[in-house]
Amino acid sequence: MERTPVWMMRQAGRYLPEYRRVREQAGSFMNLCTNPELACEVTLQPVDRYRLDAAILFSDILTIPDAMGLGLRFLEGEGPKFKHPVRTAEDIHRLGVPDPEDKLRYVPNAVRLIQQNLQGRVPLIGFSGSPWTLATYMVEGGGSKDFRKIKAMIYESPALVHELLGKLADSVAAYLNAQIAAGIDAAMVFDTWGGLLTSAQYLEFSLAYAQRVLHQLNRQVEGRIIPTILFTKGGGLWLESMAHTGYDALGLDWQTSIGQARQRVGDKVALQGNLDPVALYATPSAIRAEVKKILADFGHGTGHVFNLGHGVHPDIDPEHVGAMIEAVHEFSPEFHA
Amino acid sequence: MERTPVWMMRQAGRYLPEYRRVREQAGSFMNLCTNPELACEVTLQPVDRYRLDAAILFSDILTIPDAMGLGLRFLEGEGPKFKHPVRTAEDIHRLGVPDPEDKLRYVPNAVRLIQQNLQGRVPLIGFSGSPWTLATYMVEGGGSKDFRKIKAMIYESPALVHELLGKLADSVAAYLNAQIAAGIDAAMVFDTWGGLLTSAQYLEFSLAYAQRVLHQLNRQVEGRIIPTILFTKGGGLWLESMAHTGYDALGLDWQTSIGQARQRVGDKVALQGNLDPVALYATPSAIRAEVKKILADFGHGTGHVFNLGHGVHPDIDPEHVGAMIEAVHEFSPEFHA
Numbered sequence: 001m002e003r004t005p006v007w008m009m010r011q012a013g014r015y016l017p018e019y020r021r022v023r024e025q026a027g028s029f030m031n032l033c034t035n036p037e038l039a040c041e042v043t044l045q046p047v048d049r050y051r052l053d054a055a056i057l058f059s060d061i062l063t064i065p066d067a068m069g070l071g072l073r074f075l076e077g078e079g080p081k082f083k084h085p086v087r088t089a090e091d092i093h094r095l096g097v098p099d100p101e102d103k104l105r106y107v108p109n110a111v112r113l114i115q116q117n118l119q120g121r122v123p124l125i126g127f128s129g130s131p132w133t134l135a136t137y138m139v140e141g142g143g144s145k146d147f148r149k150i151k152a153m154i155y156e157s158p159a160l161v162h163e164l165l166g167k168l169a170d171s172v173a174a175y176l177n178a179q180i181a182a183g184i185d186a187a188m189v190f191d192t193w194g195g196l197l198t199s200a201q202y203l204e205f206s207l208a209y210a211q212r213v214l215h216q217l218n219r220q221v222e223g224r225i226i227p228t229i230l231f232t233k234g235g236g237l238w239l240e241s242m243a244h245t246g247y248d249a250l251g252l253d254w255q256t257s258i259g260q261a262r263q264r265v266g267d268k269v270a271l272q273g274n275l276d277p278v279a280l281y282a283t284p285s286a287i288r289a290e291v292k293k294i295l296a297d298f299g300h301g302t303g304h305v306f307n308l309g310h311g312v313h314p315d316i317d318p319e320h321v322g323a324m325i326e327a328v329h330e331f332s333p334e335f336h337a
Numbered sequence: 338m339e340r341t342p343v344w345m346m347r348q349a350g351r352y353l354p355e356y357r358r359v360r361e362q363a364g365s366f367m368n369l370c371t372n373p374e375l376a377c378e379v380t381l382q383p384v385d386r387y388r389l390d391a392a393i394l395f396s397d398i399l400t401i402p403d404a405m406g407l408g409l410r411f412l413e414g415e416g417p418k419f420k421h422p423v424r425t426a427e428d429i430h431r432l433g434v435p436d437p438e439d440k441l442r443y444v445p446n447a448v449r450l451i452q453q454n455l456q457g458r459v460p461l462i463g464f465s466g467s468p469w470t471l472a473t474y475m476v477e478g479g480g481s482k483d484f485r486k487i488k489a490m491i492y493e494s495p496a497l498v499h500e501l502l503g504k505l506a507d508s509v510a511a512y513l514n515a516q517i518a519a520g521i522d523a524a525m526v527f528d529t530w531g532g533l534l535t536s537a538q539y540l541e542f543s544l545a546y547a548q549r550v551l552h553q554l555n556r557q558v559e560g561r562i563i564p565t566i567l568f569t570k571g572g573g574l575w576l577e578s579m580a581h582t583g584y585d586a587l588g589l590d591w592q593t594s595i596g597q598a599r600q601r602v603g604d605k606v607a608l609q610g611n612l613d614p615v616a617l618y619a620t621p622s623a624i625r626a627e628v629k630k631i632l633a634d635f636g637h638g639t640g641h642v643f644n645l646g647h648g649v650h651p652d653i654d655p656e657h658v659g660a661m662i663e664a665v666h667e668f669s670p671e672f673h674a
Contacts, residue, residue, distance in 0.1 A: 146614075146615050148618050152615075152618050155626075197592070200594065200630075237574060255534070278484065279488070282489050283493055286493050289492075
């Protein structure tokens, strides 16, 4: 029976007790990311537990800046920090494009191992942070509330930001191409912080470089076609522009109505989303009702991949996730009849 | 010479050394809000220092829940907290609409004193938090990252949220009417957290109640006409709906292009905004360039009130604020020629 496919951002993650056990065994978050066996194990966990239609590589968006030598650390309860943030022209000139088969080879290695273990059960999605989102962490030195350092750079030295983003776009493309060569079935670019920009800045500093990534991707490899997905949190205003980049699908956050988004982008792209991750704190019956609303909002036909509007929160009850996934299985066939 | 008027959200605030002196004298933030003489003094400070076209009442958006008995406290470095958050049906049933001339009379008293002291130099803007934004603080018990408590209430007991919002809308209307009777020249509703909702929820839980406030306002008093302004941070997707509510002006955050906003809402409403508050960390010459871009983006004609896209940050250099204001004076006349 035809139905809407479903997966979930951060589906391999802290809300799962089996994930927490492996994470503890790994000792640190980065140990988990850089160990292909453990990364493979946690990637498969949600696929073993739920009726999901895709696996997504377990990794972090900041692997590229780490490979560039910025010294990524995760301090408990503090989020990511870079030992060597990028602040000056000299810092940016010095950056190179990391060879994904050198310092990042743990990622294609994990992809190969996951594909061996998945044995075609479901497709595997690979991913990277967007150039803009990587740049924000690299310049701010970690997470930020207001992104004042990189924005000051945009206002005062835009050419420097372009130099940084150019290097990052080439790095992201090489990184995703290595994942493609290793066997991923689809590639997603996460632009977590594009929504913090003005409209003009978004086009110039975020979307243009997401497109530069796309143009360098090997989207056809030995007869395989690799669909691409672009997700900008807070990017609802810019869907038309995003739909023109050539990405095959757009990820939607929960603010945007998926029905209105579909009207705006037509059949140029597929749409992925967009249940509010906070809805998963509600009761299973309330979750089921929300799933139904989103399916109905998208309406009949193909081109919808059900997902959350952002990553699942770490303290969500795994049974609530199950309620969401089962509701997609139960309610979506009527929209494909 | 005709030009674009300019004022700034949180223009009476911590970035000004003269404000910090009065704040210290007051002992606490709430002492400052509830003392009409001191509130008057800090309201006038930015008007004395800069060539601004409006004063805005110094107050806090949480005065109404405080008057409802929730026990507002400001803990240093932690933001607002309520001693008695609203969590149950019983909590909500119990809430009354506070008489603004009783526990909130310090606000109309401050308005009267400010108008005596302003002596017509510039108009005075009064304000309130929107019903939705007040409800988020009341249910969460303070600020929140993900608003999970009030969203759970939306998903599980929407009728309760409507009951709360109805009482808040009536309270906000009574509060703004008291400010109008005391002499404010314009009224603004701040919907800081509307952007956290889905599109459907925004219309049902935020915008409908902002409109219920508007319908109860005394917008014509003894020949005076009181213009109204609605600001939803993160509301760029919904400008058309906002423009249909009957508010005279919409506040824009910095994400939205003011030129595109103007195209979308036509001449139904004036537009207020929308320089990124983070741009004020940049050099004065970069700030001037950004001001010019926004004026040009809006284009020729009236209907633009220059402002930030959100409140000024507390650590901004007052000279940078001056550079922004002077740039509006210098560059805007060409758009009115």
